[in-house]
Amino acid sequence: MGETILSVDNLDVSFQTNSGLIKAVRGVSFDLKKGETLAIVGESGSGKSVTAKSIMQLLPKQSTRIDSGSIVYGGNDLLEYGNKEIEKIRGKEIAMVFQDPMTSLNPTMKIGKQVMEGLIKHNNIRKKEAKKRSIELLTEVGIPYAEERMNSFPHEFSGGMRQRVVIAMALACDPKVLIADEPTTALDVTIQAQILNLMKELQKKTGTSILIITHDLGVVVNMAQRIAVMYAGEIVETGTLREIFYKPKHPYTWGLLQSMPKMHQDQSVPLIPIAGSPPDVSLMHDGCPFAARCPYVMKVCHNHKPDQTQISVTHAAACWLEDDWAPEIKQPEKIGGVSNS
Amino acid sequence: MEVKNLKKYFNVGKKQLKAVDNVSFEIYEGETLGLVGESGCGKSTIGRTILNLYQATSGEVNYKGKNLQEKLSKKEKKFYQEEIQMIFQDPYSSLDPRMTVLEIIAEGIKIHQSNMIGKERLERVYELLELVGLDRKHAKRYPHEFSGGQRQRIGIARSLAVNPNLIIADEPIAALDVSIQAQIVNLLKELQKERGLTYLFIAHDLSMVKYISDRVGVMYLGSMVELASSEELYNNPLHPYTKALMSAVPIPDPDIEEKREQIILQGDMPSPLNPPSGCRFITRCPAAMDMCAKLSPEWTEVEKDHFVACHLF
Ligand SMILES: Nc1ncnc2c1ncn2[C@@H]1O[C@H](COP(=O)(O)OP(=O)(O)OP(=O)(O)O)[C@@H](O)[C@H]1O
Ligand SMILES: Nc1ncnc2c1ncn2[C@@H]1O[C@H](COP(=O)(O)OP(=O)(O)OP(=O)(O)O)[C@@H](O)[C@H]1O
Ligand code: SF4
Ligand SMILES: [Mg+2]
Ligand SMILES: [Mg+2]
Numbered sequence: 001m002g003e004t005i006l007s008v009d010n011l012d013v014s015f016q017t018n019s020g021l022i023k024a025v026r027g028v029s030f031d032l033k034k035g036e037t038l039a040i041v042g043e044s045g046s047g048k049s050v051t052a053k054s055i056m057q058l059l060p061k062q063s064t065r066i067d068s069g070s071i072v073y074g075g076n077d078l079l080e081y082g083n084k085e086i087e088k089i090r091g092k093e094i095a096m097v098f099q100d101p102m103t104s105l106n107p108t109m110k111i112g113k114q115v116m117e118g119l120i121k122h123n124n125i126r127k128k129e130a131k132k133r134s135i136e137l138l139t140e141v142g143i144p145y146a147e148e149r150m151n152s153f154p155h156e157f158s159g160g161m162r163q164r165v166v167i168a169m170a171l172a173c174d175p176k177v178l179i180a181d182e183p184t185t186a187l188d189v190t191i192q193a194q195i196l197n198l199m200k201e202l203q204k205k206t207g208t209s210i211l212i213i214t215h216d217l218g219v220v221v222n223m224a225q226r227i228a229v230m231y232a233g234e235i236v237e238t239g240t241l242r243e244i245f246y247k248p249k250h251p252y253t254w255g256l257l258q259s260m261p262k263m264h265q266d267q268s269v270p271l272i273p274i275a276g277s278p279p280d281v282s283l284m285h286d287g288c289p290f291a292a293r294c295p296y297v298m299k300v301c302h303n304h305k306p307d308q309t310q311i312s313v314t315h316a317a318a319c320w321l322e323d324d325w326a327p328e329i330k331q332p333e334k335i336g337g338v339s340n341s
Numbered sequence: 342m343e344v345k346n347l348k349k350y351f352n353v354g355k356k357q358l359k360a361v362d363n364v365s366f367e368i369y370e371g372e373t374l375g376l377v378g379e380s381g382c383g384k385s386t387i388g389r390t391i392l393n394l395y396q397a398t399s400g401e402v403n404y405k406g407k408n409l410q411e412k413l414s415k416k417e418k419k420f421y422q423e424e425i426q427m428i429f430q431d432p433y434s435s436l437d438p439r440m441t442v443l444e445i446i447a448e449g450i451k452i453h454q455s456n457m458i459g460k461e462r463l464e465r466v467y468e469l470l471e472l473v474g475l476d477r478k479h480a481k482r483y484p485h486e487f488s489g490g491q492r493q494r495i496g497i498a499r500s501l502a503v504n505p506n507l508i509i510a511d512e513p514i515a516a517l518d519v520s521i522q523a524q525i526v527n528l529l530k531e532l533q534k535e536r537g538l539t540y541l542f543i544a545h546d547l548s549m550v551k552y553i554s555d556r557v558g559v560m561y562l563g564s565m566v567e568l569a570s571s572e573e574l575y576n577n578p579l580h581p582y583t584k585a586l587m588s589a590v591p592i593p594d595p596d597i598e599e600k601r602e603q604i605i606l607q608g609d610m611p612s613p614l615n616p617p618s619g620c621r622f623i624t625r626c627p628a629a630m631d632m633c634a635k636l637s638p639e640w641t642e643v644e645k646d647h648f649v650a651c652h653l654f
Binding site: 043044144158159160161188189190191192193194196197215216217218219220221222241242245246255256257259260261263265267270271272273274277278 | 488490549585589591592594
């Protein structure tokens with residue numbers, strides 16, 4: 001296993017809202033290794049974006065409470081950084097790409113100027129050089145006629161092109177870590193393919209570590225070497241790509257994999273959805289977050305949170321079924337991979 | 342239903358935007374026809390024109406022997422409005438937040454079955470709620486009290502209230518989580534089996550489309566480029582765009598994904614305000630020939646029930 005570049009440990013994040021306290025992220029831990037791609041998957045509201053944003057202190061200061069945990073990068077805890085210190089890291093050492101490219105772009109500023117700004121700010125170079133480098137970067141991410149397009153405004157670009165620009169900006173300073181939060185969710189599949197390939201190529205060149213957040217299991221397989229599965233604010237299972245897809249241990253992971261149609265799925269065989277709907281995180285109790293929807297739920301699950309059980313060096317799951325005394329259950333047969341119909 | 346040479350142009354400033362340009366296809370009774378293609382290719386416009394929400398620029402939409410694009414009497418209009426219903430992508434914005442679930446579902450019954458009142462109407466609402474897997478005690482609640490999947494169920498119950506025959510489902514699962522998508526797709530299939538419904542299923546997700554559809558049509562920049570049974574289309578795609586589209590989808594299975602061969606298309610879909618002449622796909626087509634720039638390819642049945650518009654065939 002490679003060297004760890006970013007380490008999130010036991011992170012708890014909650015929000016103070018009118019309708020009470022929302023414990024959006026609870027006890028989340030993971031390591032990102034040098035040069036690897038780690039995917040965080042999970043349903044809407046499971047806390048993926050909150051986790052990513054807390055790394056870069058991008059959550060609203062007013063309402064956010066980081067109750068505990070640490071995010072260690074380069075030997076320091078980023079959570080203890082002040083505004084000025086985090087500014088130095090943000091964009092330079094750790095860059096972010098969001099689902100909506102307009103979050104990162106200024107609609108009233110020419111594309112070229114926006115790319116140049118980041119370069120000048122972090123690299124201390126002259127305007128002329130920044131311009132040259134910007135054109136190179138835009139060309140590298142596949143913007144045709146980059147020199148002319150420097151003068152375009154974001155609205156003159158398609159969604160895919162805007163996302164390329166954001167990636168160009170993110171890469172401008174050779175970041176050590178790239179956090180990509182649903183970078184292709186808003187794009188068409190043919191454009192998604194271009195962007196994913198672009199990220200992988202750039203990673204090969206620069207050795208950047210990528211933390212990709214997505215709910216699309218296809219994207220996960222395409223990009224990641226390791227996966228963390230999140231449910232209702234907690235990581236319920238972590239493993240290598242193959243461990244998660246072929247030897248999943250957590251009932252939520254089973255459900256997630258089963259609910260997709262298989263490649264040669266017989267049309268007359270119904271899909272296997274997960275019953276119910278994701279829980280309201282403001283009403284979370286002490287037990288397993290998946291207990292209300294879990295087909296294997298036991299008494300203990302409702303009142304006691306299961307610990308992470310280590311299954312292999314790289315594989316862990318937080319489920320009481322992994323406990324020694326737990327009854328043997330028959331795992332559903334058709335999990336893992338789309339091919340076995 | 343038979344859609345014949347359908348065109349829908351929008352006037353945008355001084356220009357014409359050909360959102361749907363000469364599209365023809367049939368939807369057979371009781372089948373699910375899937376419609377796929379990239380954003381802006383005209384899928385929703387087709388759905389809306391079929392529903393008469395848009396007046397077609399030209400072409401026919403024939404349903405039960407009547408061209409719905411012609412002038413219809415009030416009575417005919419009402420009949421077709423009941424027969425053809427729509428389910429929308431966004432279960433959040435398509436339900437009026439100030440109405441209870443009961444009011445939302447009863448609205449359709451009120452307009453279309455005005456003789457059904459009081460207790461009978463209430464019973465019908467309960468029946469519909471249960472049909473879509475909700476509970477009768479949900480009737481008094483407001484949309485914001487439900488999850489996305491539940492809201493989509495309410496939308497489905499609303500469209501079923503008038504006993505439709507054809508349902509146009511415009512990305513009905515796109516806004517939902519995977520595990521919830523499976524619930525809704527199962528529900529749509531069950532309803533189809535029980536009630537003999539016909540679906541036009543518009544979607545982005547190719548694996549779901551394959552699973553739910555009998556036949557699938559692929560659109561690009563306002564035109565339909567290929568149409569075949571879903572097995573045939575996925576096993577034997579002919580149009581270079583269909584091939585690229587299929588190969589672009591990453592497969593959620595590590596062993597298969599490793600071997601997937603991708604055809605990466607260059608560039609973006611051109612603006613529909615300024616489409617290329619000849620074949621619409623020419624600017625991105627890896628197999629383009631000289632003639633493709635000159636002539637727009639004909640819609641041809643190359644094998645039985647397999648249609649394609651490409652000069653290669
Ligand atoms: N600023 C905020 N104030 C209050 N609650 C918030 C805030 N940001 C996020 N939340 C809540 O925290 C929970 C986790 O949200 P998060 O955005 O991390 O989900 P996600 O996993 O990224 O989902 P999606 O796939 O929809 O992007 C949700 O319940 C959300 O409503
Ligand atoms: N009312 C309108 N006025 C002008 N142009 C329109 C109108 N409705 C749609 N268009 C244009 O027609 C084209 C086709 O749009 P349509 O919504 O049918 O695409 P779509 O295939 O449904 O895309 P998506 O997958 O994003 O929903 C687009 O270029 C769109 O901008
Ligand atoms: S701990 Fe219990 S409820 Fe949670 S996933 Fe395991 S069996 Fe299901
Ligand atoms: Mg998110
Ligand atoms: Mg649409």
